[in-house]
Amino acid sequence: MPHDKPLCVGGRPIAAHLRARAPHLTRRVVERLLDELPVYAELPQEEVAGDIADIVQHSLRQFADVLERRRPVRPADLHRQRDSAAQRAEEGVPLDAILTAYQIGAAMGWNEIADGVGPGDLPDFQEALSCLLDFQRQLTSVVSGSYLEARRLIDSQEHGGRHALMTALLSGEPLGRVIHRTGLRPAACYVVMTLAFAAHPDENGTGQRARVAARRKIRRVRSVLDGFAGEPALTTLDGSGGTVLLPVPAAPPWESLCEVVAQATKAADTLITAAAELAGPAGVPAAVTQSAEVMDVVRRTGRAPGLYRLADVLLDYQLSRPSEALRGLAGLLEPLDSKPELLLTLECYLARDLDRRGTGAALHIHPNTVAYRIRRICELTGLDPARPTDLQLINAALVARRSLGSP
Template identity: 75%
Template sequence: AGGTAAGGTAAGGTARGGAALNGAALRMAGRPLAAHLRARAPQLTRRVVARLLAELPVYAELPQEEVAGDIAGIVQHSLRQFADVLERRRPAGPEEFGRQRDSAALRAEEGVPLDAILTAYQIGAAMAWDELAAGAEPADLPAFQEALGYFLDFQRLLISSVSAAYLEVRQILDSQEHGGRHALMTALMTGETAGHRPAPRYAVLALAFAPHPDEAGAGQRARIAARRKIRRIRTVLDEVADEPAFTALDSSGGTALLPYSAGWDVLHDLVARAAKCADVPVTAAAEITGPAGIPAAVAQTAEIMDLVRRAGRPPGLYRLADVLLDYQLSRPSGALPGLAALLAPLDRKPELLRTLERYLACDLDRRATGAALHVHPNTVAYRVRRISALTGLDPARPGDLQLLHAALIARRALP
């Protein structure tokens, strides 16, 4: 019905055109529709606005003068505009929705969600149609079909105009906000915060994400899965931060600065929730500091993350306190090459080196090591004896155990 009414070339359209030229008013339930809608517009506007305030919380939060002014005004304008369409029996043109576009732009600047705006127009449209169609009888079917065609066409143009105006303004605002946020993040990471207003305290995170199974391949599905993973993790970061987090993330991880006043326990929960929401393992290195300490914290968390990765530690949150020995032993010094050389006899025995790493990580538990390496515990015992014979260091001796730990860390620290 809508397509025929809007086209003007089908039989209904021809009839409407002829009727309009003859000055006949479009009538339903014994009354001229245009005159009836104009007469009822003030009362209908009050009812529509009351329903918006009752059903859409975001409208109830607007200033009362704005509701009684711009909101009520645009409702009544739209009702009278559609009455004009019914009177001339001709569809509206896209250029006739300037006031609605201006109103949508204001709502965009105020941060009113687009879905709430479109819902408001749909509520008003439904109430207007109920008013027009009330009391219609079978004999009114031709008029009903013609009016419905105009109604659907009017709604299509209205929603299109409102959405376009809203999105145009939001794109400009988001671009400005993104530029400002990017500039502040850059300033924080370089320590040049003059002219900015940073938060008093930040949680600095280096993040690493495992790939989601849906990211396998190079097609559209993989790209969508990667964006979805990043979006979900950003949502969790924003929920924990005092205000929206600053992030530089890709599908493998990145850096996040969270304006932050909570404690470490909340950060531990954040990493667990991010992993659950994104459905991938998440590893994070973190430090809490003021704005002046952010550049050093960014560098330090990156080093902590590197140590965690090299050591093959499980996903989760890590602080400097969790890797103190690794951190200190990996600092450049003349002792590093000597420590690393302790394991040189294992260079041609990669299975022994892997066994040593896992054996130490499993606290010298042969069964756990065997399960991790998919070998029998007796095989682990044999390999440990071979390691001792080749290096002269026995993990069962406390002093040798410390040297073996230090030697592994040194090997990871050297190129």
């Protein structure tokens, strides 16, 4: 139903006044956006003076039309705001900054309307406020929906591109086709990591809680890795671990990688064991294989959680390679297979640098008992830990046994 009398405040029609003040008000809104929202200040000046200013003025004039017609705007009439939100999403402007910009524009427009309001203006003032709230609600809904849909498509494309790039790097296939198809280029170097996650207490069981806990753990680890790389890391992770390719411009200090694993452990609230190697794009497949082998050695030898490289497990790694000598080394300690207390004492004795008292304390036995057991080991194997050459053989034999899965 048409209204004969326009909404007025201070003796002037609100719609006409707002429409006349729109150019001046637009300049003031844009200045405030640049002053209060750093992300807008980082946009090209041409875009700020063009697209951003245009959408501000268009929204102000559109609200003036709403006040003049005294009926809500149709969703189809908000197509320019919808397109603008999608463009900001492509540019990486955060949604909260966009919504804040609309709130700033609405507040400044309302202050312009409210200037000079008197007691007699209350009915029109209240109706104008109701129109503003409805207009702002529709704007928020349309802008948010358009932005999120655009981000979903962008993220899907980027995720698909990263997945294709990682697949090509892992398989060693030529990268030219992937670069042409996705526009993504490989980094100069990658920190190739194999990760193993301990289960979080909340993952116990098989219900929804366990699945949510696993996803949360993975998300927190990825967040730490992305923060270190400065961009999304290439990952294939599940609740137990997986493979990570961290893009880096050059070899980072080993200490910084250890700190990343420590931060990921803290963020995930569970223990993380990792093995890492550095490789160029062409060397990624070999580095993945080697880091997985280092991880296998770390697990077999019962090392503590943390980050490892090949240099940390050289002897164990080399002795875990298949060879005729491996079984021969393991066989040196076969006489102890039926005497597990002697094997346990030997491992403990070597771990404590041949200290009888320390070994006795660890095993809760008397040092003299330790001495007796070491003599028995010498008698049965012919190897004496006190002789340097025998000590090397004993260490190698223990590693060989672990590599072959001996108890």
